[in-house]
Amino acid sequence: MKSISYISFMKPSSLLVQREFPAFTFCQPLLTSISSVRISSDHVKRIGFMVKFQCSITSRTATSDSVDSSLSKVDTGYLGRKQGRSTYLYSRPSVLEMKNDRAANRDRVYEFLRGIGIIPDELDGLELPVTVEVMKDRVDFLHKLGLTTEDINNYPLVLGCSVKKNMIPVLDYLGKLGVRKSTLTEFLQRYPQVLHASVVVDLEPIVNYLKGMDIKPNDIPRVLEKYPEVLGFKLEGTMSTSVAYLVGIGVSRREIGGILTGYPEILGMRVARIIKPFVEYLESLGLQRLAVARLIEKRPHILGFDLEERVMPNVQFLLDFNVRQTSLGSVIVQYPEIIGLDLKPKLLSQCGFLNSIIDLGPEDFGRMVEKMPQVVSLSNAPVMKHVDFLKQCGFSLQQVREMVIGCPQLLALNLDIMKRSFGYFRTKMERSLDDLVAFPAFFTYSLESTIKPRHEMVLEKGLKCSLVWLLNCSDEKFAERMNYDFIDIEEVEMDSEFDMNTQLEPRNDDSASDFEEDSDDEYV
Numbered sequence: 001m002k003s004i005s006y007i008s009f010m011k012p013s014s015l016l017v018q019r020e021f022p023a024f025t026f027c028q029p030l031l032t033s034i035s036s037v038r039i040s041s042d043h044v045k046r047i048g049f050m051v052k053f054q055c056s057i058t059s060r061t062a063t064s065d066s067v068d069s070s071l072s073k074v075d076t077g078y079l080g081r082k083q084g085r086s087t088y089l090y091s092r093p094s095v096l097e098m099k100n101d102r103a104a105n106r107d108r109v110y111e112f113l114r115g116i117g118i119i120p121d122e123l124d125g126l127e128l129p130v131t132v133e134v135m136k137d138r139v140d141f142l143h144k145l146g147l148t149t150e151d152i153n154n155y156p157l158v159l160g161c162s163v164k165k166n167m168i169p170v171l172d173y174l175g176k177l178g179v180r181k182s183t184l185t186e187f188l189q190r191y192p193q194v195l196h197a198s199v200v201v202d203l204e205p206i207v208n209y210l211k212g213m214d215i216k217p218n219d220i221p222r223v224l225e226k227y228p229e230v231l232g233f234k235l236e237g238t239m240s241t242s243v244a245y246l247v248g249i250g251v252s253r254r255e256i257g258g259i260l261t262g263y264p265e266i267l268g269m270r271v272a273r274i275i276k277p278f279v280e281y282l283e284s285l286g287l288q289r290l291a292v293a294r295l296i297e298k299r300p301h302i303l304g305f306d307l308e309e310r311v312m313p314n315v316q317f318l319l320d321f322n323v324r325q326t327s328l329g330s331v332i333v334q335y336p337e338i339i340g341l342d343l344k345p346k347l348l349s350q351c352g353f354l355n356s357i358i359d360l361g362p363e364d365f366g367r368m369v370e371k372m373p374q375v376v377s378l379s380n381a382p383v384m385k386h387v388d389f390l391k392q393c394g395f396s397l398q399q400v401r402e403m404v405i406g407c408p409q410l411l412a413l414n415l416d417i418m419k420r421s422f423g424y425f426r427t428k429m430e431r432s433l434d435d436l437v438a439f440p441a442f443f444t445y446s447l448e449s450t451i452k453p454r455h456e457m458v459l460e461k462g463l464k465c466s467l468v469w470l471l472n473c474s475d476e477k478f479a480e481r482m483n484y485d486f487i488d489i490e491e492v493e494m495d496s497e498f499d500m501n502t503q504l505e506p507r508n509d510d511s512a513s514d515f516e517e518d519s520d521d522e523y524v
Contacts, residue, residue, distance in 0.1 A: 105130050112136065117149045118156065126160045138163055145171075146185030147192070155192040166195055173199045177207065178221035191228035206231050213243065214257030227264040239267045245275055250293035263300035278307050285315065286329035295336060305340035314343040321347045322366025335373035346376045353380055357387055358401045372408035383411045386418075393422055394433055403440035413443055421447050429455055431467075439467040457482055 110120045112132045116139065129135045141163050142152060152158060161167050171184075174194075179187065188194070197203055210220055210230075224231065233239050246266070247253055260266060269275050282292050296303065305311050315328060318338075323331060332339055354360040360368075368375055390400045390410070404410055410418075421443055425431060436442055445451050454470055461482060473481070 102130075108132055109135050113139075113159075118152055118159075120156065120159075122156050123159060126157060128160065135159070141167065145188060147188060151189055151192070158192045158195055161195045169199050170195055170197055170203070173203060174221075174224070177224065178218070179224055180221070183225045187225060187228045191231065194228065194231050197231065203231055205235060206233065209235055209239065210260070213260055214254070215261055216257070219257075219261045223261060223264045227267070230264055230267050233267065238270055241271050242266055242269050242275060245271045246293070246296065249279060250290045251296055252293075255297045259297060259300045263304070265304055266300060269303060274307075275303060278303060278305075278311070281307060281311065282329075282332065285332065286326065287333065291329075291333065295333060299336040302336045302340065311339045314339045314341065317344045317347055318369065321351060321369065322363050323369050324366070327370040331370060331373045338373050338376065341376070343376065350376050350378070353383070354404075357384065358397060358404060360401060360404070364401075364405050367405055368408045372412070375408050375411065378411060385415060386411045386413070389415060389418065395437070399433070399437045403437055407440035407444065409444050410440055417447070418443050421445075421451065424451065435467050439471070442467050442471065445471050454478060 106128065109128055109132055110123075112135060113120045113123075118139070129138065138159060138161075139152070142158065147158075174184070174187075175181075194203075207220060210223060211217065215223060230239075243256060243260075243266075246259070247256070251259070266275075279289070279292050282295075283289055287295070318328060318331065319325065351360075351362065351365045354365060354368075387400060387404075390403065391397070395403065424447060425436065425442070442451075450471065458465060458470060469481070470478075
């Protein structure tokens with residue numbers, strides 16, 4: 001026997017009955033027309049009121065048959081659902097099916113990548129496009145940026161970058177900063193990780209930090225082009241500590257912007273591993289710390305020379321070629337690049353060449369390097385032209401050797417200027433060649449601004465003096481000498497050695513940090 005409850009609503013036009021089944025009955029509420037149920041006339045009269053009644057059905061009627069049939073269908077659907085059979089029109093795939101579909105899609109993408117030469121071994125676990133078409137568009141976009149298949153294989157994770165969500169926003173930002181399209185390919189080859197970056201979270205804070213270091217806005221794109229890796233640094237990490245250390249050893253705070261513009265790689269150098277050992281080693285060679293700071297202001301790229309692999313061996317090579325220990329600091333200050341060159345072959349070549357043309361000995365070569373360390377980088381052809389010119393002027397080979405040892409700059413001066421100076425010396429000054437042998441630095445002075453005016457003043461005063469007394473002093477000192485009644489021989493300084501103290505003087509604060517080589521028309 002099955003107990004069924006009813007709730008009925010009686011209206012003048014129709015009566016609907018809702019059957020309520022016990023909790024153990026699996027069915028949905030079913031509305032049945034009043035015509036299917038017999039109700040007494042007393043209940044019909046009570047229009048607008050709800051009557052709940054229960055009845056017992058002991059025999060199966062046509063109506064109960066239809067209800068049982070409905071119940072059977074519902075039970076069957078429920079059981080079918082429990083047994084995993086999809087009996088509904090809108091069914092969802094199982095987790096296993098979705099996992100298999102993703103694996104199949106990734107296999108097709110991997111097959112496409114292998115077909116164009118890209119090795120996808122490192123892409124496992126990386127979110128990739130579902131279809132080959134999307135991956136093809138991504139690869140084509142990278143090729144348009146100038147990246148080759150080899151570049152992509154060097155950093156295959158770039159394939160995980162969405163063109164619209166990652167690449168285009170980053171490229172737009174770099175373009176607005178002023179990074180040139182002509183440098184973009186090399187930029188991405190050096191630091192492809194930038195395509196993963198967030199403009200707001202990752203890139204803008206770095207750019208704002210660079211501006212805070214007094215790097216001019218117009219120089220920001222040049223800094224990024226030189227050293228794109230800076231965009232991956234943390235603000236509180238290496239960048240801030242390297243700058244703080246340089247300021248601590250005496251580098252002018254106002255020079256930091258120019259230093260970083262000229263050599264932004266400093267931002268990626270660790271103080272304890274690179275900068276501090278380099279500074280301390282130069283100090284051990286005789287340079288004061290403040291002199292090192294001035295050297296870094298002028299030539300910041302020397303911090304990039306490998307201390308153990310390049311700098312220390314080069315210092316030993318200088319000692320091997322008879323440069324005195326006490327002169328090492330002076331040599332480095334005059335020509336900082338000498339500690340970063342492939343030096344030994346240059347020393348061997350230049351020493352042998354000078355020995356062959358002017359019979360220069362090893363000890364004399366060491367003195368030349370001390371006075372002008374750039375001699376190690378001179379080409380043979382210009383050196384030969386200068387030696388030939390001196391011989392044509394009437395100097396003997398021995399005199400040429402003495403002049404070159406005393407003033408190695410003779411091998412690098414502009415020949416046209418040397419010819420004009422020598423012509424004035426012979427025709428107007430009417431002096432002996434021995435005077436030039438004694439003071440070969442005569443050729444390093446400007447003819448129009450120094451030699452002519454001073455010679456004319458001496459002639460007018462009726463004085464006879466050596467070239468050393470005439471030229472080897474400042475304009476202020478020479479003006480004082482013109483007031484003398486006689487020449488004080490003790491004032492003459494025969495050898496104008498390089499003065500290390502000049503490196504301790506602070507740079508002009510009004511001058512911009514310019515790391516170009518000093519140019520002079522008198523030099524080649």
